[in-house]
Amino acid sequence: MQLHAASIGEAVPRENFDAVIQSVFESAVNLRLAGEDRLITLLISESYELPQGIRVTDKNFPLQSLIVDLHAASRGGILRFESSPLTVDLRGAPIWKCPIPELGADMGSPPVQKAWSIAWELLNLQQGLRKTDILADDLFQINTGSSLSRRMSKPVMGLVASTEQFDTDNAIRAAEKMIGLGPGVTPSGDDILIGFLAGLWSTAGQDQRQSLFIRSFGAELVQRARQTSEISRTYIFHAAQGQFSSSLSHLVESITAGDEVEEAAQTAMRVGHSSGMDSVTGLLIGLCVWNSALGGVLAAEDGGGIISKTALTPTLYPFGHTSQRERGNQDGA
Numbered sequence: 001m002q003l004h005a006a007s008i009g010e011a012v013p014r015e016n017f018d019a020v021i022q023s024v025f026e027s028a029v030n031l032r033l034a035g036e037d038r039l040i041t042l043l044i045s046e047s048y049e050l051p052q053g054i055r056v057t058d059k060n061f062p063l064q065s066l067i068v069d070l071h072a073a074s075r076g077g078i079l080r081f082e083s084s085p086l087t088v089d090l091r092g093a094p095i096w097k098c099p100i101p102e103l104g105a106d107m108g109s110p111p112v113q114k115a116w117s118i119a120w121e122l123l124n125l126q127q128g129l130r131k132t133d134i135l136a137d138d139l140f141q142i143n144t145g146s147s148l149s150r151r152m153s154k155p156v157m158g159l160v161a162s163t164e165q166f167d168t169d170n171a172i173r174a175a176e177k178m179i180g181l182g183p184g185v186t187p188s189g190d191d192i193l194i195g196f197l198a199g200l201w202s203t204a205g206q207d208q209r210q211s212l213f214i215r216s217f218g219a220e221l222v223q224r225a226r227q228t229s230e231i232s233r234t235y236i237f238h239a240a241q242g243q244f245s246s247s248l249s250h251l252v253e254s255i256t257a258g259d260e261v262e263e264a265a266q267t268a269m270r271v272g273h274s275s276g277m278d279s280v281t282g283l284l285i286g287l288c289v290w291n292s293a294l295g296g297v298l299a300a301e302d303g304g305g306i307i308s309k310t311a312l313t314p315t316l317y318p319f320g321h322t323s324q325r326e327r328g329n330q331d332g333a
Contacts, residue, residue, distance in 0.1 A: 001061070001062070001085055001086055002087040002089060003056045003061055003088055004056075004088075004089045004092075005054050005056060005089065005090050005093035006055045006056055007053075007055045007093055007094050007095070008054055008055070008093045008095055009049060009051040009052050009053040009055075009095075009096050009243075010095055010096065010243065011040075011051040011241075011243060012052060012054055012090075013033070013040075013074070016075050016076070017073070017074050018034040018072070018073045018074075019031035019032055019033050019073070019074075020032050020034070020069055020071050020072065021066055021069060021072060021081075022039055022068065022231075023185075023231070024063060024064065024067065024068060025063075026063070026064070027044040027045065027063065028041055028042065028063070029043075030231060031072055037233065038052070038234045039230065040052045040053070041054070042056070042079075043056070044057070044058065044059055045057070047246065048245065048247060049096040049245065050245055050246075051096075051238045051243035051244070052238060052243075054079070054090065054093075061086070065084065065086065066081060066084060070082050070083065077091035096246070098242065098243045098244050098245075098246075099249055099253070100243075100244055100249050100252055101204070103202050104203070104206070105203045105252060105255065106256070107288060107291040108291060111258035112255060112258060115254065115255040115257075115258040115261045116255055116287060116288070118261045118262060118265075119251065119265045119284055120136065120284050122262060122266070122269075123136055123269065123277060123280050123281060123284065124136050124137050127277055127281075130274070132274045132278075133146045133148040133182065133183075134152065135149060136284070138150075139157070139281070140153065140156070140157060141153065148182055148188060151181060152178065152181060152182075155174045155175070155181075155189075156174075156178070156192065156285070158170065158173070158174035159174035159175055160289055163200070163213070163217070163289050163290075164290070166209060168217050171217055172221065175193055175224065176224050177189075178190070178193055179193065179224055179225060179228050180232075184272075184273065184275070185229055185232070186231055186232045186272070187228065187232065188274065188278045190225075190228055190229075190235070190236060191274075191278035191279045191281075192278050192279070192282035193282060194235050194236060195248065195279035195280060195283035196285055197221075197239040197244075197282075197286065198244045198249075198252065198282070198286060199252075199282065199283045199285060199286020199287040199288075199289070200290075201244075202252045202283075202286070202287060203286075203287060203289075210290060215240075218239065218240025218241070219240060221239075221240060222236060222237050245271070247267050247271055248268055248280075250264045250267065250268070251267075251283065252287075265280065
């Protein structure tokens with residue numbers, strides 16, 4: 001059975017390559033490239049793109065017939081699997097490239113700020129309804145929310161504060177506490193970091209200082225990512241290069257345009273069980289880090305003194321936003 005690839009991510013090798021199947025899911029198969037610590041993904045989807053993805057659209061493509069550790073090879077533009085009749089024709093497939101590094105999102109624009117607020121509000125609402133381990137509002141509160149939120153909040157605040165100051169060393173120290181934190185194939189801490197990088201890349205534009213920080217921070221993060229899962233490492237590797245999924249890039253484009261934000265946010269949040277929501281959490285925080293136009297600084301204290309000085313007002317409450325938890329308390333009063 002042979003299918004034609006509908007699209008190929010920019011990070012998929014153009015030349016011949018060898019690989020071995022690393023994992024098999026209902027609609028995706030991850031292939032470990034020979035001699036490299038990264039994966040490419042064969043996925044079935046009508047529209048979802050990955051920088052490392054080979055996308056096919058036939059839902060009847062029997063991915064489940066493939067097994068872990070089976071060898072695969074691409075020769076002459078045809079991807080074949082050992083002991084399997086399945087092949088994928090890569091020839092002529094359009095190359096998908098993530099547009100995020102070229103966006104230059106202007107977070108000082110009132111329509112963009114409004115769009116951001118809509119996305120943040122919807123994110124917290126959905127996290128509350130689905131009872132996820134992470135509630136975005138809780139990350140900027142001390143000892144609030146689930147056990148995972150409590151463990152994540154201090155590193156997140158430290159990450160934001162350090163990034164605001166272009167302090168790569170302390171940003172990495174904070175990120176190290178998030179890598180691998182949480183359950184699942186891609187832990188929540190990893191997903192937040194990936195989204196955070198997407199937010200930074202989205203706003204950096206031609207700013208050399210910001211771009212230098214992102215590249216330095218990203219390179220260090222890739223090295224630290226060895227302590228997490230192989231799938232997460234792949235996403236972090238691409239995030240450091242400014243390469244993200246189409247769902248995240250479409251959300252940033254919608255926020256930047258101030259149009260169809262709710263639809264784009266819902267699509268991004270539907271990815272995985274909670275990975276999409278965690279990535280969107282990081283994205284929305286990252287979009288605001290260097291947004292000096294919004295102003296507002298909060299020092300969070302935890303008995304032992306100030307633990308983070310971060311732009312909480314632009315990050316969480318830029319336009320009179322009230323947290324889900326605060327609203328619940330007000331409603332119950």
